[in-house]
Amino acid sequence: MDLGIVRGVRVEDEVCHVDLSPTYTGCPATERIERDVREALEALVGEGHVRIRTVLDPPWTTDWISEEGLRKLEAYGIAPPPRRSTDKRSLLKLHQPLVCPKCRSAHTERVSAFGSTACKALHRCLDCLEPFEAFKCI
Amino acid sequence: MKWDTCDASVQYLLHLGDDALVLGHRLSEWCGHGPILEEDIALSNLALDLVGLARQYYRLAAKRIGDGMTEDRIAYWRSDREFLNHVLVEQPNGDFGDTMGRQFYFDAFHYLQLEALQHSSDAELAAIARKALKETTYHAEHSSEWIVRLGDGTDESRRRITASLARMWPFTSELFTPSEVDRAAHAAGWGPDVAALHGPWLDLVRDVLQQAGLSLPETPAKLLRGKSGIHSESLGFLLAEMQSLPRAYPDATW
Numbered sequence: 328m329d330l331g332i333v334r335g336v337r338v339e340d341e342v343c344h345v346d347l348s349p350t351y352t353g354c355p356a357t358e359r360i361e362r363d364v365r366e367a368l369e370a371l372v373g374e375g376h377v378r379i380r381t382v383l384d385p386p387w388t389t390d391w392i393s394e395e396g397l398r399k400l401e402a403y404g405i406a407p408p409p410r411r412s413t414d415k416r417s418l419l420k421l422h423q424p425l426v427c428p429k430c431r432s433a434h435t436e437r438v439s440a441f442g443s444t445a446c447k448a449l450h451r452c453l454d455c456l457e458p459f460e461a462f463k464c465i
Numbered sequence: 466m467k468w469d470t471c472d473a474s475v476q477y478l479l480h481l482g483d484d485a486l487v488l489g490h491r492l493s494e495w496c497g498h499g500p501i502l503e504e505d506i507a508l509s510n511l512a513l514d515l516v517g518l519a520r521q522y523y524r525l526a527a528k529r530i531g532d533g534m535t536e537d538r539i540a541y542w543r544s545d546r547e548f549l550n551h552v553l554v555e556q557p558n559g560d561f562g563d564t565m566g567r568q569f570y571f572d573a574f575h576y577l578q579l580e581a582l583q584h585s586s587d588a589e590l591a592a593i594a595r596k597a598l599k600e601t602t603y604h605a606e607h608s609s610e611w612i613v614r615l616g617d618g619t620d621e622s623r624r625r626i627t628a629s630l631a632r633m634w635p636f637t638s639e640l641f642t643p644s645e646v647d648r649a650a651h652a653a654g655w656g657p658d659v660a661a662l663h664g665p666w667l668d669l670v671r672d673v674l675q676q677a678g679l680s681l682p683e684t685p686a687k688l689l690r691g692k693s694g695i696h697s698e699s700l701g702f703l704l705a706e707m708q709s710l711p712r713a714y715p716d717a718t719w
Contacts, residue, residue, distance in 0.1 A: 351514065352514055352518050352596055352597055353513040353518065353520075353600075355513075383589075383592035383593060383595075383596055384588070384591070384592035384596075386595050386596035386599065387596070388599075438503060439504075440507065440606070440607060441503070441506050441509075441510040442506070442510075445514060445517075445600075449503065449506075463603070465599040465600065
């Protein structure tokens with residue numbers, strides 16, 4: 328919910344309908360998330376009473392991550408994406424220095440636009456020298 | 466299943482999906498062999514994005530075909546004559562320069578194509594394109610940066626990237642030559658007139674080459690019909706490997 332992946336939930340005729348918006352097109356966690364949502368709801372309403380729909384439009388954007396979600400990402404060591412990410416200029420200006428989630432310095436640099444998963448980029452803090460990942464703006 | 470006579474919108478989705486799947490597969494061949502760790506990860510990420518995109522197109526195509534059709538059947542059980550990708554994307558990886566040359570030319574086209582597809586009259590297709598455009602922007606930035614780095618690098622990098630860009634250049638003409646599938650899609654309002662993308666593409670390419678200190682290649686264009694199922698010999702080998710597992714174990718499930 329904090330990532331803005333769950334777009335809607337409603338109950339109709341004893342069936343729980345959930346709309347999920349996938350983050351990155353190739354994200355392998357999408358199916359896992361869908362399965363987790365289904366299992367959690369079936370535990371509450373029983374098998375056969377859950378329908379999950381994948382919604383591609385409007386496309387998921389990092390702007391849908393809640394404030395709480397951003398805090399949790401940072402606590403986990405992942406720098407949150409800057410806001411207003413649907414602005415094309417911010418897509419191409421990945422070189423905006425981010426704040427190091429460990430020591431909070433803004434003296435950081437991007438090592439690679441491609442990190443350990445499709446949604447993250449690899450950065451490095453030039454003060455504490457620790458590497459960290461950042462959620463990419465889309 | 467008669468792939469060449471199925472619904473025009475399905476054929477268009479197959480064409481779009483095939484470009485993504487074949488290029489995604491080529492990039493996945495770099496996994497574990499990248500020149501540096503960060504680039505191994507980058508190429509794998511690009512491959513993942515593209516295969517994910519192929520799945521979106523194939524899933525939509527399967528839904529429209531109905532009759533129990535699946536994305537797996539589309540990916541693994543068609544022969545090379547039934548694939549509608551551009552001949553450019555099936556070209557072997559070669560060295561890193563060849564891979565980046567191929568990627569650079571395709572990414573610039575892909576970006577323009579998706580920009581147009583966002584406004585497709587086919588709403589489901591437009592939704593896929595709108596999403597993929599954001600990721601493709603990162604791809605285009607990545608390949609452009611490499612062309613600049615390699616062109617404006619050492620004598621060796623400059624020599625090699627110049628050769629790669631010249632080698633891949635003849636395959637780019639097909640990007641802007643409409644096939645029957647392209648023409649039907651454009652007439653129906655689903656997709657752009659690909660010939661009209663040539664000008665903007667040349668602008669993007671020229672701009673990056675200038676920053677790289679390189680000039681536009683002059684190798685003559687090839688007459689290619691990958692979009693009609695007539696492929697170079699490379700696709701046969703690619704599919705033989707890519708499709709070997711499900712064909713050997715047709716009842717296997719993950």
